[in-house]
Amino acid sequence: MTVDAVIVGSGPGGATVADVLTAAGWSVVIVEKGRNHLLDPDQLSQPAFDYSNDEIKFHNRYFLGPDPLIEPRTFRSQEEDGDRLHVGEFNSVPTTVGGGGVHADGKVPRFRPDDFRLLSQFGPQPGADVADWPLDYDELEPYYAEVERAIGVAGTEGSNPFAAPRSGPFPMPSGAPMFGAIRSSEAAEKLGYHPYPAPSAVNSVPYDSRPACNNCGFCAFFGCPIHAKGDPIAMLQRTMGTGRAELLAETFVSRVRIEGRRATGVDLVGPDGTERFLPARHVVVAAGAIETPRLLLLSGLDHPLIGRYLMTHFQTITAGSMPYRTYGERGRAVTHVHDDMIVGDEASRAAAAEAGLPWMRGGLVEHSGGGLPIMEAKHMPWGEHHTEIMASSPIRRGLWAFIMQGEDLPYATNRVDLDPAVKDARGFPVARVTYKPGKHELVASAHYSPRLMAILDEMGAQWTAGTTSPGTGNASLPEAIPESRHNMGTVRMGPDPATSVVDPQGRIHDLDNVVIADSSVFVTSAGYGPTLTLAALAARAAHLLV
Amino acid sequence: MPAWLTDAEFAVLSAACDRLIPPFDAGPGASEAGVPEYIDRLLGAFTFDPPRIWAGGPTSGRYGGEAAFTTFHRLTALDELAWRMRIEGSQGRPEREFNGPVVGLQQRYREGLSALGPDFTEVDEAEQVARLRAHPEFTELLYGHSCEGMYGAPEYGGNRDGRAWVAIGFDGDVQPRGWTDEEVSNP
Numbered sequence: 114m115t116v117d118a119v120i121v122g123s124g125p126g127g128a129t130v131a132d133v134l135t136a137a138g139w140s141v142v143i144v145e146k147g148r149n150h151l152l153d154p155d156q157l158s159q160p161a162f163d164y165s166n167d168e169i170k171f172h173n174r175y176f177l178g179p180d181p182l183i184e185p186r187t188f189r190s191q192e193e194d195g196d197r198l199h200v201g202e203f204n205s206v207p208t209t210v211g212g213g214g215v216h217a218d219g220k221v222p223r224f225r226p227d228d229f230r231l232l233s234q235f236g237p238q239p240g241a242d243v244a245d246w247p248l249d250y251d252e253l254e255p256y257y258a259e260v261e262r263a264i265g266v267a268g269t270e271g272s273n274p275f276a277a278p279r280s281g282p283f284p285m286p287s288g289a290p291m292f293g294a295i296r297s298s299e300a301a302e303k304l305g306y307h308p309y310p311a312p313s314a315v316n317s318v319p320y321d322s323r324p325a326c327n328n329c330g331f332c333a334f335f336g337c338p339i340h341a342k343g344d345p346i347a348m349l350q351r352t353m354g355t356g357r358a359e360l361l362a363e364t365f366v367s368r369v370r371i372e373g374r375r376a377t378g379v380d381l382v383g384p385d386g387t388e389r390f391l392p393a394r395h396v397v398v399a400a401g402a403i404e405t406p407r408l409l410l411l412s413g414l415d416h417p418l419i420g421r422y423l424m425t426h427f428q429t430i431t432a433g434s435m436p437y438r439t440y441g442e443r444g445r446a447v448t449h450v451h452d453d454m455i456v457g458d459e460a461s462r463a464a465a466a467e468a469g470l471p472w473m474r475g476g477l478v479e480h481s482g483g484g485l486p487i488m489e490a491k492h493m494p495w496g497e498h499h500t501e502i503m504a505s506s507p508i509r510r511g512l513w514a515f516i517m518q519g520e521d522l523p524y525a526t527n528r529v530d531l532d533p534a535v536k537d538a539r540g541f542p543v544a545r546v547t548y549k550p551g552k553h554e555l556v557a558s559a560h561y562s563p564r565l566m567a568i569l570d571e572m573g574a575q576w577t578a579g580t581t582s583p584g585t586g587n588a589s590l591p592e593a594i595p596e597s598r599h600n601m602g603t604v605r606m607g608p609d610p611a612t613s614v615v616d617p618q619g620r621i622h623d624l625d626n627v628v629i630a631d632s633s634v635f636v637t638s639a640g641y642g643p644t645l646t647l648a649a650l651a652a653r654a655a656h657l658l659v
Numbered sequence: 660m661p662a663w664l665t666d667a668e669f670a671v672l673s674a675a676c677d678r679l680i681p682p683f684d685a686g687p688g689a690s691e692a693g694v695p696e697y698i699d700r701l702l703g704a705f706t707f708d709p710p711r712i713w714a715g716g717p718t719s720g721r722y723g724g725e726a727a728f729t730t731f732h733r734l735t736a737l738d739e740l741a742w743r744m745r746i747e748g749s750q751g752r753p754e755r756e757f758n759g760p761v762v763g764l765q766q767r768y769r770e771g772l773s774a775l776g777p778d779f780t781e782v783d784e785a786e787q788v789a790r791l792r793a794h795p796e797f798t799e800l801l802y803g804h805s806c807e808g809m810y811g812a813p814e815y816g817g818n819r820d821g822r823a824w825v826a827i828g829f830d831g832d833v834q835p836r837g838w839t840d841e842e843v844s845n846p
Binding site: 148162163164165166167168169170173174175176180182183185200288289290291292295326327328329330331338339363384385438440442443444486487489490491495496497499500501503504506509510535536537538540 | 678679680681682683684686688712713714715716717718719727728732735736737738740741744745757758761788798802803805806807809810811812815823824826827828829830831832833834835836837838839840842843844845846
């Protein structure tokens with residue numbers, strides 16, 4: 114039987130498409146190469162309970178995948194480095210049912226109108242291929258509202274003076290503010306910034322048959338043990354509940370088969386290694402901005418821009434040690450953020466001009482607590498003072514941090530292609546990433562880092578420190594590899610097939626029935642986490658199909 | 660009785676772990692906390708059924724709920740391939756060498772412990788530290804695993820009775836209790 118659509122990937126993009134299509138009566142097969150720890154295998158419309166507050170399992174043993182021994186990626190900073198510098202992880206997003214939504218700590222901001230029109234608003238940037246998106250905020254707003262309701266987003270309307278206009282309220286009020294975030298917000302406000310409760314895909318009240326968050330604190334890089342994080346389990350539960358969807362976990366899509374202007378279906382490799390063809394009327398690829406271009410290249414598509422313009426968000430990380438306990442382990446990881454460093458001010462414009470840049474933008478600043486004990490211990494020295502230092506806990510109990518998700522501009526040289534030699538355990542070439550930040554990212558980070566430290570000083574920090582991800586200068590591996598977990602832009606959307614891979618409806622140019630529904634299509638990266646925007650784009654693409 | 664190491668290797672491992680994470684005030688040192696058991700059970704993960712790779716969920720029972728961490732997850736064929744490669748190494752098997760040979764943890768520990776010397780348990784602490792510093796690559800590996808065994812969930816064999824968490828003021832896994840809004844915002 115030919116299904117209406119096969120959807121490659123079960124993360125926020127694929128789950129959103131599945132939700133929309135099955136609600137419209139379509140039959141779908143969702144193919145996910147990772148394991149299913151999200152849904153009850155005996156009743157897929159219900160949650161599973163495999164997740165836990167277990168640092169070993171989630172931080173040290175690849176429970177959510179990908180395991181770099183089985184599915185490595187390769188990395189080099191530039192072509193001059195040779196075939197590769199590194200084999201292993203590159204900015205991994207979970208390979209599991211639910212994809213990146215499982216490990217995210219749930220911040221789901223919308224982009225702002227400026228984010229869709231960088232070129233017309235600010236002009237070109239030397240070395241980067243800055244462009245406007247082929248749609249604007251107003252066109253996407255109804256889909257933002259739709260996916261906020263579908264996921265369940267908590268937020269406080271009117272709290273962010275820079276926020277884009279909304280057609281309706283947040284589905285839920287914001288949850289409890291973290292102790293440290295209350296203090297960092299007070300300090301930021303004193304210095305003229307505008308912190309606000311982070312829009313979060315975390316239930317503040319029972320929502321959609323899932324409970325309110327109970328503030329356990331194990332959010333980032335963990336699955337939620339009680340499923341208070343809505344993204345994307347909410348969409349997957351609804352999808353499976355329609356009876357019109359099949360979920361194939363532990364199944365790899367090795368090729369989209371193309372005949373003329375149409376895809377006929379996909380080649381699958383099942384859990385036992387058995388290969389088969391799955392015919393489908395439509396193919397939706399939502400495998401993320403590394404694996405999606407990999408699949409298109411494995412499928413023989415040869416558009417020269419497939420894989421180009423990889424963006425990851427350049428992270429500026431500053432931390433301060435407070436003379437008081439910050440309680441960063443309690444609450445939903447990040448309850449406050451501010452946009453001031455995206456919007457910019459006279460000082461940032463002067464810094465850009467001094468550096469010879471026509472303009473620059475930072476990113477969303479997350480107000481965040483410290484780490485978990487294994488992570489902390491690995492950063493501390495061994496020997497006679499180890500336990501004494503751990504008890505004083507310099508980077509956990511007293512730590513407060515800011516992470517700025519700096520806008521990463523699109524450079525054609527930052528790209529994904531197929532590694533010429535390294536393969537995954539199934540025998541297919543892996544994605545090779547060529548990436549290094551540009552001048553814009555470095556200048557913006559250098560400008561904003563001391564300003565973030567000043568907020569920490571205002572909080573009373575005994576010391577502050579700053580770093581970036583990826584590292585700068587002559588950073589060695591693995592520090593030269595980004596760890597933002599935000600990958601975007603490798604299958605660019607646009608109206609012109611000469612300068613984009615995907616049309617404004619999300620379909621690959623010249624193919625009538627292949628839709629890309631993830632952050633691969635992003636034209637620019639904004640300074641906000643990509644999840645809500647990619648889900649809104651996926652919802653829009655799905656509605657345009659039915 | 661160790662799951663994978665010999666008794667002699669386990670003794671050297673215990674002494675080495677105690678040099679990396681020695682006792683302090685009321686806090687346990689590594690061997691008292693069970694760090695050597697954690698490492699031995701990782702090296703011998705496949706002597707258990709299911710293999711001791713991923714503890715279960717969603718709760719440990721320490722703050723209510725069932726003691727589900729003690730039921731380890733079953734592995735898929737690919738999971739098992741990955742973890743056998745990581746622990747046992749590729750051992751010349753083609754299905755494990757699709758990107759070349761892999762040296763496993765078992766071999767690295769066997770060679771690393773051997774390099775510390777059979778008399779490691781008998782020499783004084785300064786000499787033990789000197790030998791660890793003389794083998795930085797192995798010591799880095801050992802320290803990373805020692806941190807996991809010391810401060811991870813007790814179900815993996817280390818952090819006995821959660822005493823290491825108590826020593827550093829960490830509450831551990833708190834589901835299903837979590838924290839009240841008051842405890843979050845105004846503790």
